[in-house]
Amino acid sequence: MDRLQMRAMLWDMLRARAFEEAAAQGYAQGQIAGFLHLYPGEEAVAVGVLHAAEPGDYVVSTYREHVHALVRGIPAREIMAELQGKITGISKGMGGSMHLFDASRRFLGGYAIVGETFPIALGAAYAVAYRRLPEAVICFFGDGAVNQGTFHESLNMAALWKLPILFICENNHYQIGTEIHRHSAVTEVYKRACGYGIPAEKVDGMDVLAVHAAARKALERVRSGDGPQFLELETYRYRGHSMADPASYRPNVELNAYQANDPIAAAIHEAESAYPSPEAMAAAGADCISHFSDHCCQEGHLDEAEITRLRQEVQTEVDDAVRFAQQSAEPDMQDAWSIFHHNRRYEVLMETAQ
């Protein structure tokens, strides 16, 4: 991986973090209503996977999808405007935080019913396979989704027809407030994929380089017609399930342990390889340090000044997105009706179907 790629990944991780913190702030200030599920802690997953994707690939995501959308290239302005329910939002204010869609970037949506991403990905991949295109469908889901019937139904069909899907389990260990040991008989999620003959692997979801490498390899297999692949990425969300959740069911020590191994801090240390600061090294957990030392010699060079510049850059972008959203108009009922009827040719099906 070259310096530019590493810089780009770090940039995306930083903007993801800044975006979500701004969203939390917007929620606290009443600019954003409804359910708001934030991503901090899990950035290495979205960034690692989506930096391995091609523009021709499709992405299907969950209700915790702002960062998937952002890294996929949907402008921060249009995501923030959607969170605020504005007409300038990517879904014109009709979807909201949990339903970001972008046809032009092949972002097939965020889905708020746990387990829905499987059949959507299945259908998209069926269309790709039927057309014999070298494209992949990336299907995100959490550890809580694997006990839904659609998980088993869809994995079976994907394997049966060798459909081009990369299943990405973002295992953050909690289905809302129920820890994985209390919701799953088999807690190593990737093992379940083996039951359907799908190659599966568990990867450290806090290590963006590991995620990227695994995703790239898996996507190559998917595109070359090897059928579905499965990655379980172990990660952690620093916040509760949603803004309405204080996460009182988790011990602080657990959160602290993961934060010590923060994926962004880890990436910074990777990037800083030539000039690691003693404070940064001390702040990072043991894993980060060993990780850093492994890559220290061969990786690119970013100094602290450049990282500061990156932080300023992403903050400017996010501030602009918030301003844009705030200044945008709300949709009116007429907009809702016209969107509802947008694709409707039903009433004009007057002619004989020929």
Next chain:
Amino acid sequence: MNELFYWQALNRAMDAEMAADESVITLGEDVGLYGGTYRVTEGLMAKYGEWRVRDTPISENSFTGLGVGAAMLGLRPVVEIMTINFALFATDAIINMAAKIPFMSGGQFPMPLTIRMPGGIARQLGAQHSQRLEHTLMNVPGLRIAVPATPQDAYWQLRQAIHSDDALIVLEHELLYFTKDHVDEAAVAPPIHQALLRRQGRDITCIAYSRMVMLALEAADILAKEGIAMTVIDLRSLAPIDWDTCVQSVQQTHHCLIVEEDCRFAGAGAELSATLQERCFYFLDRPIQRVAGLDIPTPFNGKLEAASIPRTADIITAARQMLGTQGGQS
């Protein structure tokens, strides 16, 4: 013009659309090698191959959802659900996905998806295989529901459904598959949601859909001999409903009788009754009446099963009562 069974008309419609457009595919349990439980997809797999005619595992929610995802990429899938009873597993795909994605995406994703399934009560299949769920589907914004009663409509409406960019449900009926009638494949189809007057009479308007249209027509024949002239409107579509055709007729006859096989409580008849009294109140000589299925799970016993849904005699009795006549008098 051909005499075709209802299932054959559907089969011809599928074949015509698949021949015309490579983006049309069909999937479901036993639609391929087996040819479809009611023979609707017979011969299609041999002609179009397994990628276009796909036998699925018994996984209704996911294969219906597969149809949704494929439609988002521009295919025009026709999902067959073996019976409407199994569609309950697929309600998430139908109601949460197909009906909402076009809207939630701000209009970015059309939903050229057709879902075919038979509903209604056949012959002693037990409560789990003898239900009508149109009331549930009608209540979901974003779904269209066609209810063809004749082979000709089966042919027309399935082709129109496949052409539609909306999620569209073609609700077939198990007892109609082996009814036979003329089908003109070259004739110009009326709009898919337009109600049709199957019979015109000045005294009373009977509004029905699916198999109940046949019962209403039988009743109209018998009533005619008593001097009662009954209009029979075949709704053909439950979402949207062609209100204008219904209103015009009721304004002329001043009597409205609604016949539905579905349970009476909170069903299609309730919606028809409520809206028509809003729109026709000052034209009505009597309150709108409904002949409907009983609000009970369908009994297995044959006699009780028959008694739980409208019979021709029930329609005749209701019409006579509304018009204040007795049987045998004119």
